[in-house]
Amino acid sequence: MTxxxxxxxxxxxERPEGRRNEQGIRIDPEAEAAHEPRRAVLSALVxxxxxxxxxxxSLFSRRQFNxxxxxxxxxxxxxxxxxxxxxxxxxxxxxxxxxxLNKLIPxxxxxxxxxxALQRELVIVKVNGEDPDKVHAITxxxxxxxxxxxxxxxxxxxxxxxxxxxxxxxxxxxFGIREIVRTGYAALARGERQTAExxxxxxxxxDSGVPADDD
Numbered sequence: 556m557t558x559x560x561x562x563x564x565x566x567x568x569e570r571p572e573g574r575r576n577e578q579g580i581r582i583d584p585e586a587e588a589a590h591e592p593r594r595a596v597l598s599a600l601v602x603x604x605x606x607x608x609x610x611x612x613s614l615f616s617r618r619q620f621n622x623x624x625x626x627x628x629x630x631x632x633x634x635x636x637x638x639x640x641x642x643x644x645x646x647x648x649x650x651x652x653x654x655x656l657n658k659l660i661p662x663x664x665x666x667x668x669x670x671x672a673l674q675r676e677l678v679i680v681k682v683n684g685e686d687p688d689k690v691h692a693i694t695x696x697x698x699x700x701x702x703x704x705x706x707x708x709x710x711x712x713x714x715x716x717x718x719x720x721x722x723x724x725x726x727x728x729x730f731g732i733r734e735i736v737r738t739g740y741a742a743l744a745r746g747e748r749q750t751a752e753x754x755x756x757x758x759x760x761x762d763s764g765v766p767a768d769d770d
Contacts, residue, residue, distance in 0.1 A: 590645030594623070596668045596742050597653065599638040600751035602661040603629060610659055611638060620644060620652050624676075624739030635663060637751070639742050664751040672750075674742040678720050681710045683731040690730055697723040708733060 601607045608627055615622055623641040630637050642652055649667070656665045668674075682690060684707050694701055694711045697719060703710040713723045717740070724735065744750040 590647060592621070592643050592645050593649065595642050595644065595649045595652075596672065596674060596740060597638075597640040597642065597656065597665060598668055598742060598744075598750050599640065599656055599665045600630070600663040601627075601636055601638055601659075602663065603634055603636040604661060607636070607661040608638075610661060611640075611656070614655055614659065615640075615642075615652070618651065618655060620648060624737070626739040626741055628741070639740050641740050666744075666751055668742055668744060668750070669748075671745050672742050673745055674716055674740050675714055676717060676720050676740050677712065677714045677738040678724065679710060679712050679736050680724065680727050680732060681708050681734040682727050683707070683733065684709045686730060690727070693723070693726045697726070699723065 599611070601611075608625075612625070615625075621643045623643055625638065625640050627636055627638045629635075640652075642649065644652065653665050653667060656662050679702065684690070684705060687704065687709060690709045690711070691701065693699075694713075697713050697715070699711045699713040701709065701711050711727075713720060715723075720737065724732070742750075
């Protein structure tokens, strides 16, 4: 005696759209949708201890995130440091970078800064010194400082946002750039907004581990 299961036949059943990977698992079309890369500035407050920078760098290397710059320095709290990380990734990559950073033990807080955040970078440029007056004029135009001037080379310093730095470098190319170094971005949120949002620490009772009542 043969029986049949109720429902549509194999050829009548609805099939989900999208291709499958090597294991036969269907890939969500939204996950494969093309996303244009965008520039994101991430501010990470981390514990100020040895090895933190290596852990963050290793994370980004394993995930193959495209890092434009990474800077780190101390804060008003000597036990913590701030990392400013600039990445160029499609939207899913930006969100993944934030999630992965939050999972690292030394990381206290991660936040993507708004477009109006205060962002600055420093560049030091060494150019040929055959036209010192013209070099000086360019330096003044970009509110720069001459650090060293000799018969063969002139070294200048410019501070500003990425557009100002890029424009200044383009202007110095006419003299012949010998060497250049950029610090990468340092950034803080504008006004009273906190750059890093840190939850208040919960006080625990010594014995039970239960949050203690405030007096």
